[in-house]
Amino acid sequence: MKHSTRRDTLRFIATAAAATCAAAVWPLRAQTTTAPRLVTVGGAITEVVYALGVEAQLVGTDTTSLYPAAALKTPKVGYLRTLSAEGLLSLRPDAVIGTTEAGPPVVLDQLRSAGVKVELVVADHSWAEVQRKIAAVGRGAARETQARALQARLDADWAVVQNEVAQRTARKPRVLFILAHGASPQVAGQKTAADAMIRFAGGINVMSGFDGYRPMTAEAMAAAAPDVILTSTQGIEAQGGIDKFWARPELALTPAFKRRALVHMDALELIGFGPRLPGTVRVLAQKLAAA
Known part of the structure; x- marks a missing residue:
């Protein structure tokens, strides 16, 4: 997978x-x-x-x-x-x-x-x-x-x-990364680029206990209870925009849905692991803290 x-x-x-x-x-x-x-x-x-x-x-x-x-x-x-x-x-x-x-x-x-x-x-x-x-x-x-x-x-x-991320005293946000580029969105577990980015930015990946990606299910959303949803800008576009992204019934079971706490960034920048990584982590940390 x-x-x-x-x-x-x-x-x-x-x-x-x-x-x-x-x-x-x-x-x-x-x-x-x-x-x-x-x-x-x-x-x-x-x-x-x-x-x-x-x-x-x-x-x-x-x-x-x-x-x-x-x-x-x-x-x-x-x-x-x-x-x-x-x-x-x-x-x-x-x-x-x-x-x-x-x-x-x-x-x-x-x-x-x-x-x-x-x-x-x-x-x-x-x-x-x-x-x-x-x-x-x-x-x-x-x-x-x-x-x-x-x-x-x-x-x-x-x-x-x-050092900037380590100095943050606020509670670590519980984050769920959704890969939504296709008709069947999936969530990121451990040993993924998304998992690493969440940790680098001072967050907690709510999906643990498995490596790679798995289908997004209502049961998993309810159990994970993410504070913030993280995805790519391309994924938002593929789903038809932010309103249609939030319209997925699985997301309604999460605390993030109630607050409409959503962060999205360009896919290559977010999970490409290139020379922009320091700046990307800085921006992502700020966005997660503000979401």
Whole structure:
């Protein structure tokens, strides 16, 4: 369930992108002393490229790469789980950087056989994940010094944010994350990006005792008794707006419904775990406290 739900999330994000990769397959160019040509697979990985200021080296991105706006104009190599070796090689990359969700494996093996450096970052919903993404892009772009400088700045901001959240004396809000991108909303349990974000922002995930995602049921809503509902802005849009979101009968059984306590943020920003994470946690903490 966990993997299929994460896949659905990324597919929903990907619908906002509209571009195709070049049709012709070019011979893989020989390694030179010029700056490496990069293809990034994963929205957060692409964000790191722009944060490092090496977007001139970016020759392609996947369809989940929607931020910043300039990323929408890059050639697209398709959805990160259904990549094509032909499409990727047509862009003549020196390196393909993504997460372990990228695939299929046979395509990645074909890239390696063609001499393309492939680096995949393990996602574990931690600050270390962000650090690994920055280091991977630094290596792939041959900009390791810049990557270390960026990491130092972000580490400092992360420490400040953690201290800000820890200093809050108010009662920790009981939060329920709902993935509402489809017709059957699901709730986030442990070992999910949403669970990590709730904890980082000083809240308590009311869904415990299971990993991944489960269907949203009336019984679960009544038992969980969340103070605040957290979801993505895209999920609100998929449900037809805030009023229709609240119209779901399961939500009427929660304290959050009585107060209309709802927080929503952009999906990639909220659960992408990219270089915006410190600022995102700061904003989320403020929103949860005010909800």
